[in-house]
Every structure is written in structure tokens, then in C-alpha cells.
Amino acid sequence: MVEFEEEKEIFLEHIRKSGLRRTGQRDLILEIFLKTEEHLTSEDLYWLVQKEDPSVGHTTVYRTLKLLTEAGLAREVRFGDNKTYYEHHYDHEHHDHLICTSCGKVVEFFSQQIEELQDSIAEQHGFKLSHHSLRMWGLCEMCSKSEADVSSVPPGAQPRVRVKTVIGGY
Amino acid sequence: MVEFEEEKEIFLEHIRKSGLRRTGQRDLILEIFLKTEEHLTSEDLYWLVQKEDPSVGHTTVYRTLKLLTEAGLAREVRFGDNKTYYEHHYDHEHHDHLICTSCGKVVEFFSQQIEELQDSIAEQHGFKLSHHSLRMWGLCEMCSKSEADVSSVPPGAQPRVRVKTVIGGY
DNA sequence: TTGATTGCAAAGCATTTGCATGCTA
DNA sequence: TAGCATGCAAATGCTTTGCAATCAA
Numbered sequence: 001m002v003e004f005e006e007e008k009e010i011f012l013e014h015i016r017k018s019g020l021r022r023t024g025q026r027d028l029i030l031e032i033f034l035k036t037e038e039h040l041t042s043e044d045l046y047w048l049v050q051k052e053d054p055s056v057g058h059t060t061v062y063r064t065l066k067l068l069t070e071a072g073l074a075r076e077v078r079f080g081d082n083k084t085y086y087e088h089h090y091d092h093e094h095h096d097h098l099i100c101t102s103c104g105k106v107v108e109f110f111s112q113q114i115e116e117l118q119d120s121i122a123e124q125h126g127f128k129l130s131h132h133s134l135r136m137w138g139l140c141e142m143c144s145k146s147e148a149d150v151s152s153v154p155p156g157a158q159p160r161v162r163v164k165t166v167i168g169g170y
Numbered sequence: 171m172v173e174f175e176e177e178k179e180i181f182l183e184h185i186r187k188s189g190l191r192r193t194g195q196r197d198l199i200l201e202i203f204l205k206t207e208e209h210l211t212s213e214d215l216y217w218l219v220q221k222e223d224p225s226v227g228h229t230t231v232y233r234t235l236k237l238l239t240e241a242g243l244a245r246e247v248r249f250g251d252n253k254t255y256y257e258h259h260y261d262h263e264h265h266d267h268l269i270c271t272s273c274g275k276v277v278e279f280f281s282q283q284i285e286e287l288q289d290s291i292a293e294q295h296g297f298k299l300s301h302h303s304l305r306m307w308g309l310c311e312m313c314s315k316s317e318a319d320v321s322s323v324p325p326g327a328q329p330r331v332r333v334k335t336v337i338g339g340y
Numbered sequence: 341t342t343g344a345t346t347g348c349a350a351a352g353c354a355t356t357t358g359c360a361t362g363c364t365a
Numbered sequence: 366t367a368g369c370a371t372g373c374a375a376a377t378g379c380t381t382t383g384c385a386a387t388c389a390a
Contacts, residue, residue: 021344021389057347062380098297107295114287118306125277126311127268134304136288141296191364191369227372232355
């Protein structure tokens with residue numbers, strides 16, 4: 001069984017429409033991106049690709065992620081650590097992010113009510129909206145419980161977001 | 171009449187509490203920051219400071235802006251061009267941003283309803299919220315009117331945001 | 341064959357850091 | 366006088382670009 005047929009077709013269609021070329025590297029990068037259901041940096045994806053084909057360069061991964069974004073398969077997100085993460089975009093509901101500033105956990109959520117309010121605010125200001133980004137930072141349940149007790153931070157917890165001074169606003 | 175007394179007092183108080191020192195550079199940078207009611211990068215502020223005192227270095231402006239942020243006088247914001255902007259924070263209502271992707275115009279807005287929805291969503295997920303960032307991108311009224319007609323872009327319009335692929339998510 | 345694609349190295353940017361000197365408290 | 370602050374230069378980290386070689390159509 002072939003996986004991600006639809007996504008791959010969309011990619012090929014985008015390649016075709018834009019007069020670009022299909023290459024082994026692009027296929028491989030797309031494949032691995034689609035397989036990985038996580039927020040990835042270009043760097044992260046680069047290392048995954050390396051395991052399959054060590055000849056692929058950093059640059060190609062960067063360029064391919066841009067391509068996937070243009071094709072509507074990927075979406076760029078930032079969590080406040082000055083890195084660009086990519087997540088699946090095609091066939092994924094639009095959503096926003098809740099980010100734990102202690103352990104780096106990211107929760108995706110969606111609120112129809114907020115979406116509607118946003119549209120109406122944009123309209124009030126005469127804006128034709130193309131996209132938006134809503135991020136909320138705070139302590140997740142686990143981290144706020146163990147706030148006072150440093151030793152109880154989950155072992156191996158790797159904060160994705162190390163917020164010194166907050167980027168992206170309060 | 172002395173302007174910005176309150177802000178200056180807050181700054182001095184912060185200096186005191188943190189065991190830091192008051193210097194001419196910090197005073198000057200604060201003064202100019204307070205005078206400028208705009209979204210400024212460290213670079214922007216650096217050049218304004220240069221006009222008054224060419225001996226002040228870039229580093230000091232960076233460091234002082236961090237200080238002002240810690241003191242609660244400034245707030246960092248990002249609009250999608252990978253630069254950090256600063257805006258006044260003290261005694262300024264919390265607000266979010268609408269950004270025109272064509273001319274770079276930034277509109278500040280506030281919605282009590284959205285704030286409340288955010289709080290309730292965070293609560294549902296067990297998060298103790300510390301801050302958030304909501305940005306919406308699109309075309310402002312003027313730009314969407316002149317969309318088809320490139321020649322009618324306002325002369326001298328300096329897009330603050332040059333969005334190639336969107337940073338910060340849709 | 342033609343022109344897009346690749347990978348390397350180098351360049352770009354915004355931001356941060358090391359360090360000797362200078363200056364508040 | 367102690368040690369924080371400053372400014373320079375260099376380093377950093379992520380991302381983009383120039384370019385010669387390679388490869389898809």
C-alpha cells in the first residue's frame with residue numbers, strides 16, 4: 001500500500017505547474033517529512049534524511065521545505081526560540097498552539113469562536129485576512145504542579161522553548 | 171516639565187532592585203525610546219541614539235532594550251520579517267496586531283471576547299497562561315483596493331513586513 | 341540539449357559574547 | 366575600590382546565495 005498518495009500527487013502537481021523538476025532528493029525529503037508527525041526544524045529533518053541518504057545537503061532540505069510550504073503541504077511555525085518549525089498542513093485542520101514554557105510541550109487547539117471574532121475584527125479595520133497566528137504560553141498542568149520542586153521535572157524533559165525574554169509578545 | 175517621570179522612576183527602581191547601575195547611556199536610550207511612539211528595532215533605536223551621542227554602541231542598545239523589557243517598559247514583538255521590534259509596554263493596554271502584508275501598516279486592536287476565550291481554552295488544557303501573541307496578516311483597505319494596479323501603491327511605502335513565505339504560521 | 345537542481349563553501353543578518361577599559365556607587 | 370557597564374571585535378546560529386558540476390525532461 002502506498003502511503004500519502006494524495007500529498008505526493010499535490011507535490012507533483014505543484015512541481016509540474018511551476019515548471020520545476022522531480023528529483024530523488026525531493027521525493028525522499030517529502031517522504032520523510034510526511035512520515036514524521038511532529039514539529040520539525042530544517043535541521044531535524046536534515047538528520048532524518050541523512051540516515052537514509054548521507055549525500056543530501058542541508059541546503060536542499062531548506063529549499064525543499066520552502067517548496068512544500070508553497071505547495072500547501074507544510075506550514076511554518078515559530079514557538080519563541082527563534083527557530084522555524086514545520087508541521088503538516090494539507091488535510092490538517094487549521095489550529096493554534098499552546099506552549100509550555102517549562103517543558104516545551106506543545107498543544108494544538110482550535111476555536112471556531114475565536115476564528116469568527118478574528119474575522120469580524122479584521123473586517124472592522126478593512127483588512128482582507130490571509131492568515132493569522134495565535135500562540136499562548138504558560139505552564140502546563142504537570143509543570144505548574146512541580147513548579148516549586150525543581151527535582152520533579154520529568155527526567156529527560158527537553159524544553160523546545162527556552163524563553164529568556166519573550167519573543168513574539170505578551 | 172519633565173516627561174515620562176513615571177516610566178523613568180520605574181526604570182530606576184528596576185535598576186536599584188537588580189543591583190545594577192545607572193549610566194548616561196541607559197538614560198539616553200530610555201529617553202529616546204520613550205519619545206518614539208513607534209515599533210522600533212534595536213537598529214532603529216541605535217541610529218536615533220547615534221544622532222545624540224555617536225559614542226554609544228550597538229551592543230548597549232541591545233542590552234538596554236532587554237533591560238527595559240525586564241522592567242516592563244518595553245515589549246518585544248515580531249511581525250514576520252525575522253526582526254525583533256519593541257513597543258511601549260508600561261501603561262499601554264494589552265493589544266494584538268493586524269499587519270498589512272503589502273504596505274507593512276500595523277494596526278493595534280484589543281478584543282475582550284478573544285481574551286476570555288483564550289483563558290478558557292488554556293484552562294481546559296490545564297495551562298496557567300503567562301502571555302500570548304495574536305497576529306493577523308492580510309491586505310489593508312488601501313492595498314486591497316490598489317491590488318490589481320501596481321502603480322497606485324502609495325509612493326514611498328516602505329513595507330515593514332516583506333513576507334516571502336510566511337513566518338509564524340497561517 | 342537546456343535549464344533546473346544539487347552540495348559545498350561563503351556570505352548574510354540579527355543577535356550575543358569575550359574581554360580590556362571605563363565608570364558608578 | 367569593587368565590580369557593573371561599555372564598546373569593540375569576534376563568535377554564534379539560522380538561513381540564503383554564488384557557483385561549478387550534475388541531472389531531469
